[in-house]
Amino acid sequence: MAEHENAPNDSIIVCEDVHKWFDDFHVLKGITTSFEKGERAVICGPSGSGKSTFIRTLNRLEEHQRGTIVIDGVELSDDLRNINLIRQEVGMVFQQFNLFPHLTNLQNITLGPIRVRKMTKSEAEEIALSLLERVDIADQAYKYPSEISGGQQQRVAIARALAMEPKIMLFDEPTSALDPEMITEVLDVMRELARSGMTMLVVTHEMGFAREVADRILFFDEGAIVEDAAPADFFDNPQHERTKLFISQTLQH
């Protein structure tokens, strides 16, 4: 993985030997990889393989205990200024949406721009409304998250992350908590985002989406990257036994 085809100076995310423990449990066992600007990577693997933990270390929702992570030239360390800087660059979408229930959808989106980017309320609302337009739910702006469907909530959550104008978007199983009929609408938004050139790291079990959208698929197992390949190679010519098994199991249904 070290001799990845991209030149390092194009890389927006560089991970070097990243380790992470939950107490005694070794979750990430030396992840070394990098992602270039505009790259769309899908991360998959069985549950407990550390894939969610990995992308959560990239904006310091989890702290790594060894190794280095450099995001857009800034190293993630204990330095709070760096963490806040990086969090402004990195948007995140969660499995459970995590919208703020006491705020309207519009307020959910404008909060970050107003408080962190120090925009005026009207500037922020203008951006928020255009983002809601982009994710196709402008008519829900003044409702509360509890009043809209799961798919709509997740689209608001994507708009909320985009409002910070991030350079990188992390998706942590964005469709796993959705009813099947709502998965498409969220994936459509993500496809559109991919076409716009956003750097995206997506943890997902949606193999169809992976094959269609990803430039690269990383397969995690037991805290390590087992397979790292272009979708065509990944699905048709997997190298590792564990990957073969995973693919055969996921494609069965």
Next chain:
Amino acid sequence: MRKAYYTVEERELTQAMKPPAHTKGPARWIKDNLFNTWYNVLLSCLALICIFFISKALLTWAFTEAKWGVIPANLQLFGVGAYPREQIWRVWSVIYILCVLVGLSAGMWGGLVFRFAVVLGGVWFIGALLPFELSTRGWFLGAVAITAAALFLGRGRTALRPWILGGWLLSFPLIMIVLRGFGENSVLTSNWGGLLLTLILAVVGIVVSFPLGVFLALCRQSNLPAIRWVSTAYIEMVRGVPLITILFMGNILIPIFMPGLDINQVLRMGLAITFFSAAYMAENVRGGLQGIPRGQHEAAQAIGLNYVQTMLFIVLPQALRSVIPAIVGQFIALFKDTSLVAIIGLIDLLGVARSVIANPDWFGLQAEVYLFAAIIYFVFSYSMSYGSQEIETALGVGEH
């Protein structure tokens, strides 16, 4: 995807129907809930008989035997205790300051505050109609006029809201200074009494213990062990000691520890009540904080909010909203607990009640006097309770 057309069967399947109509008048409700089985009939009849005899006895006493003259004769004592009569304008000045603030707030916020202002104005107006001395009725009428004028002035001026909040904050030291006065004309705090004292102690306690309690709760949840331990130790220590003990300690220890500072008795009691209430408040707030899912913190962090912003805009609004009933319960308990300051010699509302009964002129009128005091306590406590319900509705608690 919505279909463009339906077959007849499909349309019938998806046809919305009205829920079945129920005829549920009060008579039907009584029949369904009180007289639906033979044992419910029996219990209802027994209850009715009990209610009849109790209310008959109570009303007979209240309208034929009770000597209510004791209340108007001592009304000023109930209101302000031993506060000197010739300085009573100070109390009215304080009321007027509050009328201005309430009126302006009502104009700017409307809604619940507006209704509160109207009720308050109504109370002053009734005061002006009652057969008091002419000067007192004049004061009451002035309060009505000032409330109304302030309300009119504040109408719709939402841009000035921050100034009014500042005004409320500043009003507190101002009120203290006005009540106390300077030089020879000053009124010793030991003369402050009655409802005035009760309200001062309760308001100080509520206004200060609330932010202090929130702060303690946040400290108890802190990642820094030293802060967490200090806060936990404080909370557990205070909760392990009766309020009376803390009042005694406040009275005796504060002068010992701070000999240079002349902290008067009322302030000492205010501090003691505040420190006591803050510990309970902290635990109420902690309950709310723990109910906030981890995902809320993470989402806030992910959009780049720092700790203070996360707490201020995301966590506390949700946490506090969910514990409004517990917090207001604590406020009500605090309001009633102020009566314990009697043990260090301060004469609050209940203290006045006791001293009136001890007066030979009004011998044997315990029932009247205590009932009056109880009604006053109830009016204030229930107002708080009602206010909290209104606030919950306004905030949509439980809806989103």
